[in-house]
Amino acid sequence: MGKIKVKRPIVEMDGDEMTRIIWQMIKDELIKPFLEIDLKYYDLGVKHRDDTNDQVTVDAAEAIKEHGVGVKCATITPDADRITEYKLKKAWPSPNGTIRGILDGTVFRKPIMTKNIQPAVRSWKKPITIGRHAYGDLYKSQEFIVTGPGKAEIVFTPADGAGVARLTIKEFTGPGIVMGIHNTDKSIRSFARACINYATSEKVDLWFGAKDTISKKYHARFKDVFGEEVAKHREELEKAGISYRYLLIDDAVAQIMKHEGGILWACKNYDGDVFSDMVAAGFGSLGMMTSVLVSPDGKFEYEAAHGTVKRHYYEHLKGNQTSTNSVASIFAWTGALRKRGELDSTPEVQAFADRLERAVIGCIESGIVTKDLCRLTTPPLEKYETTAGFIGQVASRLKAEL
Ligand code: NAP
Numbered sequence: 001m002g003k004i005k006v007k008r009p010i011v012e013m014d015g016d017e018m019t020r021i022i023w024q025m026i027k028d029e030l031i032k033p034f035l036e037i038d039l040k041y042y043d044l045g046v047k048h049r050d051d052t053n054d055q056v057t058v059d060a061a062e063a064i065k066e067h068g069v070g071v072k073c074a075t076i077t078p079d080a081d082r083i084t085e086y087k088l089k090k091a092w093p094s095p096n097g098t099i100r101g102i103l104d105g106t107v108f109r110k111p112i113m114t115k116n117i118q119p120a121v122r123s124w125k126k127p128i129t130i131g132r133h134a135y136g137d138l139y140k141s142q143e144f145i146v147t148g149p150g151k152a153e154i155v156f157t158p159a160d161g162a163g164v165a166r167l168t169i170k171e172f173t174g175p176g177i178v179m180g181i182h183n184t185d186k187s188i189r190s191f192a193r194a195c196i197n198y199a200t201s202e203k204v205d206l207w208f209g210a211k212d213t214i215s216k217k218y219h220a221r222f223k224d225v226f227g228e229e230v231a232k233h234r235e236e237l238e239k240a241g242i243s244y245r246y247l248l249i250d251d252a253v254a255q256i257m258k259h260e261g262g263i264l265w266a267c268k269n270y271d272g273d274v275f276s277d278m279v280a281a282g283f284g285s286l287g288m289m290t291s292v293l294v295s296p297d298g299k300f301e302y303e304a305a306h307g308t309v310k311r312h313y314y315e316h317l318k319g320n321q322t323s324t325n326s327v328a329s330i331f332a333w334t335g336a337l338r339k340r341g342e343l344d345s346t347p348e349v350q351a352f353a354d355r356l357e358r359a360v361i362g363c364i365e366s367g368i369v370t371k372d373l374c375r376l377t378t379p380p381l382e383k384y385e386t387t388a389g390f391i392g393q394v395a396s397r398l399k400a401e402l
């Protein structure tokens with residue numbers, strides 16, 4: 001059988017540690033044998049980022065802007081330990097943060113569900129998708145350590161210089177800490193719009209939570225801008241049968257535990273970071289959580305929500321067998337391929353993505369799983385596959401289906 005031709009390129013971003021090993025296996029066994037595809041390759045492995053002074057990350061983001069669709073492997077965000085471990089010049093910023101900043105995108109995380117894995121929360125019957133505002137707040141902050149008594153202020157100087165605004169944050173009498181955060185109306189608006197688009201296309205209800213009772217300006221601005229965008233798209237939402245709810249963030253957390261799922265939960269940047277991990281754990285394994293970055297002008301970057309699975313990589317380096325879940329990484333590829341097919345009007349590419357996903361789900365539902373899923377299935381499984389074994393089984397199923 002001939003290979004399926006993918007019309008336009010996909011931007012491929014390689015990464016680090018265990019996920020880099022998995023990435024290669026996916027390409028060799030599940031992608032290249034079946035597809036004729038032009039992959040624009042960027043090596044975002046931490047060493048290569050260091051060698052290029054992180055230029056490669058910026059280039060990759062620009063390439064996504066050009067080609068419209070990207071797929072990314074998990075990468076190390078270096079901290080002090082990593083600088084020593086990889087002999088880096090400095091603690092380069094998070095590549096995901098850099099790419100999000102350049103694309104001004106919103107990240108949507110959705111768990112992959114199978115019939116034989118029940119979520120930890122009994123009421124959850126359908127996926128809960130988290131829409132994470134991917135700009136600003138804690139992630140674009142300025143902070144410093146106060147070493148002794150003194151006054152910390154917020155100063156805003158208008159571009160025309162007139163009417164400087166000044167607020168005292170704190171009169172320090174001793175050591176402490178200060179942080180300045182910001183967001184922009186433009187970014188909040190595109191976030192709201194991306195969420196509305198996602199909810200409409202997936203036909204799921206939309207929730208947004210913040211803490212406007214305490215933060216009467218900062219959080220309240222989020223609530224207002226979000227509300228304005230929803231009002232603008234009221235008709236569209238109604239036609240799709242979608243309801244919008246604003247909740248206080250603590251209420252949202254309480255409600256989500258009693259909800260059946262099948263909703264998009266729009267979160268501020270930090271909330272999205274934290275609750276996406278909670279929801280991922282609740283649905284099973286981090287290895288089953290997918291992630292897509294959507295820019296307001298319709299560019300898409302797909303990845304797994306988890307990191308580079310460092311502990312497993314160290315086992316791998318010692319020559320020990322690993323059983324790392326590759327499902328979210330495989331679904332990053334199928335997400336990118338399906339979107340490519342949709343944008344190129346090539347249904348055969350979309351159909352291939354569907355088949356590959358069916359092969360993965362089929363394996364899991366017939367009891368072929370990695371170790372992380374063993375204890376989660378009903379009934380629990382005794383036997384599990386190695387990292388390579390699982391991907392091999394998916395490849396066999398895929399071949400059988402084709
Ligand atoms: P991690 O990769 O998310 O893994 C943490 C733990 O979760 C693993 O040790 C493992 O638990 C479990 N796990 C995660 N993914 C799994 C999978 N696919 N299959 C099976 N188990 C899985 O976090 P980390 O190891 O603490 O972080 C490593 C690096 O990842 C860090 O340098 C961080 O900067 C980076 N990171 C990158 C991204 C990204 O690129 N999107 C996101 C987050 C973190 P057990 O040990 O119990 O088996």
Ligand code: MG
Pocket residue numbers: 273274277
């Ligand atoms: Mg997180």
